[in-house]
Amino acid sequence: MSTAKAPDPKRRALGRGLEALLPTRQAAPAPAPAAPVVENSGKPLEVEVTAIDRNPFQTRTRFDEAALEELAQSIAATGVIQPIIVRALGKGRFQLIAGERRWLASQRAGKPTIPAVVREVSDEQAMEMTIVENLQRADLNPMEQARAYDRLSRDFKMTQDQMAKRTGKDRASVSNFLRLLRLPEAVQGKVEAGDLSFGHARALLALESEAQMMAAAQKIAALSMSVRQTETYVKNLLDPERKLGKVEAPAAEIDANVKAAQDQLQRSLGLKVRIEDTHGKGRVVIEYSSLEDFDTLLETLSR
Structure with a gap:
């Protein structure tokens, strides 16, 4: 009698394990809870594209529409090869950290989900990751790069040496991009739109006043001057x-x-x-x- 009443501790543990593995209630259709998802395992998950919010720290302001449409067609045919990076916000929502073009193109391609690696990071870490990832790309226009470096300097108190090391650039390049912020806003707009290149903008910085820079920028763009012609033109203006x-x-x-x-x-x-x-x-x-x-x-x- 006494043997029959004594429960087997091993069987009791096994029973609890089976209940955990095979729950009787129906699984909720919502995304999995944040705690197990945000592990830094590096394994991509399929996340609904509509559950992802745009990154407020994004420094890119322009996307090539033709290139974006081409990427959407590629994703429609073969899917997303490289996962995006997101962080969990809670209640089944995520915030984009890196991979905005792939996310936008997936929406255009009509994909319901996208492979994503979930990282558990703070606001500051997310901002830094976004800015540094953008600066490591080759398709940012000069003004986007200049503002990204400026944000690292202001928000994270990074020196030019630190920014150079984090982004793999040399210090002189960082300094030259930051100098572009001295250009008048109208001239910055021409650089951002592609009417003036980085070389044009750098040559204009030799001029002393904003009025000179604006007048020179208009003439350079109107005459489609090369960088070498611009340098000669600016030299003559300096006299x-x-x-x-x-x-x-x-x-x-x-x-x-x-x-x-x-x-x-x-x-x-x-x-x-x-x-x-x-x-x-x-x-x-x-x-x-x-x-x-x-x-x-x-x-x-x-x-």
Whole structure:
């Protein structure tokens, strides 16, 4: 009698295990609870595209419609090859961290779900991941890159060296992109729209006033000037000798090699350069208008 009444602890544990594995109630159709989903296992899950919210930290503002449509057709035929990255928001919703083009194209292709890797990250981590992932891409326009670096600097207090290491860029490139934010908004818009390239924009930064930059940008875009033509045009606008109020000797008396060296330095540095030479002796004067320009100059000269 006593043996029959004594429960077997192993059978009791097994019973609980079977109940956990085979629940009697019907499984809810909603996505799985956040706790098991947000494990950083790296394994992709199929997430409903309508359950994903756009990333508010996204720095990209423009997408090539033709390329997006081409990607949608590819996804419709073969599916999404590389999973997107999301984080769980709770109540079955997710926020996009990386892979916005694939997400948008999947919607166009009529896909109900998309493979996604769920990461458990904070707001700051999500913002940093989004910005750094974008900066590692090759299709951001120069102004999007400039604003992304600026956001890393402002929101995360990163130095230019730190930003360079995190994105795999060199420090001089980071500094040059940040300098684009000194352009007037109208000129920034031309760069963002593709009417002016990074090279055009960098040449314009040598001008002193916003009015000069805007007038020059309009002429450069209207005449479809090349970057080299733009550099020559800006150099002529600067005319540093006349600005300093000097009565210069005729151009024929200026050594051609000195003039060529001056022009080359001015193009390379994006700053105003003046070489004063007398029989092989003289000085090189480099003018800068901000600490960012000075930092870039030091970086370039130290290399």
